[in-house]
Amino acid sequence: MTVHSFGGPWTMIKLDLLLRYLEFFNTALQRRPSSEQPFTRIYIDAFAGTGECDVSLGSGLRSTIAGSAKIALDTLPAFDHLHLIDFNPKHVAELRGLVASPNDSDRVSIYQQDANAALNDILQKTSWRSTRGVLFLDPYGMTVRWETLKKVAATKALDVWYLFPLSAVYRQAAIDFNKVDKGKAAALDSVLGTAAWRTAFYTESQQDSLLDGGKSSARRTAGPAEITSFVHARLCEIFKGWVSAPILLPERGGPPMFALFFAVSNPAEAAVKLSKKAADHLFDMLKNQRIGKNSDSGAALPAQRQIF
Numbered sequence: 001m002t003v004h005s006f007g008g009p010w011t012m013i014k015l016d017l018l019l020r021y022l023e024f025f026n027t028a029l030q031r032r033p034s035s036e037q038p039f040t041r042i043y044i045d046a047f048a049g050t051g052e053c054d055v056s057l058g059s060g061l062r063s064t065i066a067g068s069a070k071i072a073l074d075t076l077p078a079f080d081h082l083h084l085i086d087f088n089p090k091h092v093a094e095l096r097g098l099v100a101s102p103n104d105s106d107r108v109s110i111y112q113q114d115a116n117a118a119l120n121d122i123l124q125k126t127s128w129r130s131t132r133g134v135l136f137l138d139p140y141g142m143t144v145r146w147e148t149l150k151k152v153a154a155t156k157a158l159d160v161w162y163l164f165p166l167s168a169v170y171r172q173a174a175i176d177f178n179k180v181d182k183g184k185a186a187a188l189d190s191v192l193g194t195a196a197w198r199t200a201f202y203t204e205s206q207q208d209s210l211l212d213g214g215k216s217s218a219r220r221t222a223g224p225a226e227i228t229s230f231v232h233a234r235l236c237e238i239f240k241g242w243v244s245a246p247i248l249l250p251e252r253g254g255p256p257m258f259a260l261f262f263a264v265s266n267p268a269e270a271a272v273k274l275s276k277k278a279a280d281h282l283f284d285m286l287k288n289q290r291i292g293k294n295s296d297s298g299a300a301l302p303a304q305r306q307i308f
Contacts, residue, residue, distance in 0.1 A: 017291060018161055021282060040130055045069050047139050049067045049091055137160060137162040146193025162261045173220055204217070205217050241272045
């Protein structure tokens, strides 16, 4: 068995939010647009892992909890189809073990593939007029290309939870712009979908230029908050429904490593209202410390739990 070890208490938060939203989504859409002809409901996990994760809770404590793929498989009402993607062959083997039963195997597709490539295939092959779904993006580093996000938004049918790799961005975006080599710049261009970060994150220093004999010198003046605001604005450009304010994780104990966004691609007023109502309720629960609270005891997330 492959043990997938990563994360900390913030992992409990993101998975708890996902669990509750998936239950809400399937309940709300099981008879839409009509009882006679409901939407096909799908779930896409672009970095599905193994179905379980071993997380650190601090002070030497660890807990094995259900990962996003298992949460989605166990969600009731059930999804009509699930697409589980992971590039790691050991992870894929574990995922196949999760769907050994005939009932699951008929409704689950598993891909050992680059997430961007697999998503492109799924997006192209799906009839979005009759399909609605949830996409969970919890990437390994800066691997989600902006061009992929644009294709996701263009479906006008997917709700997206995106754990943006904030710390990876400010590691690549060195304080001294001269230390951002071509490889790092290309990676930033890909994940942000623009070269505008060069002027948004950096400020030219006249004093340094004089000391360097007139050589151009720029310093990164954008910190986590400014980078997060930049990403939020970029997401709002392509997701025409709604994009939540970011949830910075971890919530305490140093600079945030991630910014969790919820984005609605469907611009229809009714769709936005429904999804936003659920998301706002979840964010209020988080604010009141009712989300991910099991991380204090080290208990695994429950298989099912109602959102309201």
